[in-house]
Amino acid sequence: MNPTRPKPFAPRDHSIQPPALTPAYRSTALRAPLQPLLRVENGWGETTGPVFGHLPMGDLDDDLILNYATPGQSAIGPRIVVHGRLLDQDSRPVSGALIEVWQANAGGRYRHKNDGYLAPLDPNFGGCGRVLTGADGTYAFRTIQPGPYPWPNGGNDWRPAHIHFSVFGEGFAQRLITQMYFEGDPHVALCPIVNAIPDTAATDRLVARLDMDRTLPMDIRAYRFDIVLRGRQATVFENRMEGI
Amino acid sequence: MSGLHESASQTAGPYVHIGCMPNLAALGAMYGGTDLGTEMITGEAQGQRIAVGGRVLDGKGAPLTDALLEIWQADHAGLFNSPSETRGAADPAFTGWGRQAADGQTGRFRFDTIKPGRVPWPDGRLQAPHIGLWIVARGINLGLHTRIYFGDEAEANAEDPVLRQIGDPARAATLIATADRDRYSIDVYLQGENETVFLDV
Numbered sequence: 001m002n003p004t005r006p007k008p009f010a011p012r013d014h015s016i017q018p019p020a021l022t023p024a025y026r027s028t029a030l031r032a033p034l035q036p037l038l039r040v041e042n043g044w045g046e047t048t049g050p051v052f053g054h055l056p057m058g059d060l061d062d063d064l065i066l067n068y069a070t071p072g073q074s075a076i077g078p079r080i081v082v083h084g085r086l087l088d089q090d091s092r093p094v095s096g097a098l099i100e101v102w103q104a105n106a107g108g109r110y111r112h113k114n115d116g117y118l119a120p121l122d123p124n125f126g127g128c129g130r131v132l133t134g135a136d137g138t139y140a141f142r143t144i145q146p147g148p149y150p151w152p153n154g155g156n157d158w159r160p161a162h163i164h165f166s167v168f169g170e171g172f173a174q175r176l177i178t179q180m181y182f183e184g185d186p187h188v189a190l191c192p193i194v195n196a197i198p199d200t201a202a203t204d205r206l207v208a209r210l211d212m213d214r215t216l217p218m219d220i221r222a223y224r225f226d227i228v229l230r231g232r233q234a235t236v237f238e239n240r241m242e243g244i
Numbered sequence: 245m246s247g248l249h250e251s252a253s254q255t256a257g258p259y260v261h262i263g264c265m266p267n268l269a270a271l272g273a274m275y276g277g278t279d280l281g282t283e284m285i286t287g288e289a290q291g292q293r294i295a296v297g298g299r300v301l302d303g304k305g306a307p308l309t310d311a312l313l314e315i316w317q318a319d320h321a322g323l324f325n326s327p328s329e330t331r332g333a334a335d336p337a338f339t340g341w342g343r344q345a346a347d348g349q350t351g352r353f354r355f356d357t358i359k360p361g362r363v364p365w366p367d368g369r370l371q372a373p374h375i376g377l378w379i380v381a382r383g384i385n386l387g388l389h390t391r392i393y394f395g396d397e398a399e400a401n402a403e404d405p406v407l408r409q410i411g412d413p414a415r416a417a418t419l420i421a422t423a424d425r426d427r428y429s430i431d432v433y434l435q436g437e438n439e440t441v442f443l444d445v
Contacts, residue, residue, distance in 0.1 A: 008366075013250060017252055018254070029383075032385075033434055037443060038409065039444040042366075045374075045376050049341075056276075089248045110262060111269070113348075128263050164263055175378055177253060179254040
């Protein structure tokens with residue numbers, strides 16, 4: 001039997017991805033490769049990848065309000081649920097995919113030994129969570145809205161409130177880390193890290209929208225954030241059709 | 245053409261450990277007390293046990309102490325432990341996927357893994373044994389893909405399709421780890437004279 005190789009991923013569209021060197025974000029100066037990337041075909045190692053659909057998840061892994069809190073207490077800050085769908089570029093839901101998230105607390109302080117910002121730690125907030133996508137690609141987790149914070153970048157730089165996302169798809173070539181921002185935050189447009197993205201529509205797709213339909217009265221507000229991973233290359237037949 | 249655009253990447257930042265290695269970040273016993281990806285060998289795995297270590301260096305030659313590295317590789321027989329592997333069943337005692345942080349002081353990383361078998365390239369040629377490597381950190385806007393080959397596989401390396409595509413032997417050499425029996429060592433250079441070849445996979 002001749003095994004069917006998974007379809008290769010479509011080449012990455014770099015016009016909507018940040019280039020390596022973006023001088024306004026100073027940390028890239030010494031860390032950006034200066035030679036062009038070498039485009040290589042997708043083989044088995046690129047189209048396959050680790051999949052975590054059967055990973056045993058703890059009851060509170062997807063609840064940052066409670067997962068670091070003393071029983072009976074909860075994290076301080078605006079209570080939110082972040083939800084959305086994980087799709088690929090062909091609009092196929094990516095199911096059983098692991099999404100890991102991390103963030104600062106409501107004061108803009110990370111629970112990390114290298115973060116010395118003035119804002120205090122919240123004893124009931126760790127800032128770490130994870131969730132698996134459902135059969136339809138949907139995911140949701142509860143957290144508190146993180147605060148903006150200053151960072152050393154040579155000037156008066158403040159990060160917009162954001163949540164970091166690490167996303168696995170079906171293949172290692174789809175591996176993605178990104179950040180989610182909040183609708184209406186004036187820091188988004190000012191941020192050199194955000195502005196590393198060369199396409200304003202691509203930036204806008206990282207901004208979560210307030211979702212009153214999922215907001216629970218007297219309890220918690222909802223923000224909607226969809227994530228898209230790379231899709232598969234079209235077949236030769238489909239390419240021909242496009243050429244007609 | 246695909247209908248949707250891939251989400252834009254953003255840097256993992258300096259606090260990536262909170263989300264990806266919470267136990268290392270001292271968040272207490274998150275997720276059962278073991279960080280995902282730190283144990284690739286989960287039983288009596290077949291094949292040669294090896295350690296692959298090194299550093300990631302910036303344009304001034306300083307090691308990154310805040311980088312996160314992930315590897316993805318075949319098992320000893322060249323099979324991937326993934327649902328999309330259709331050539332056969334990979335060794336169930338080997339995950340094929342590892343995640344480690346660079347040491348916060350020295351910048352050193354280390355993966356305890358299995359020497360991978362050879363995997364065919366789409367055109368049927370055999371690739372040399374290698375490990376796929378993905379690096380994220382503060383100052384890296386889009387995760388960097390590269391590969392780790394083995395210095396004691398000169399014959400296989402000489403016919404590897406990707407190393408041949410690189411062409412220039414000095415550039416290809418940036419992907420080849422030096423061998424000391426079952427220990428392999430590689431430094432990844434983000435910039436400079438020895439800049440590592442990074443791949444658009």
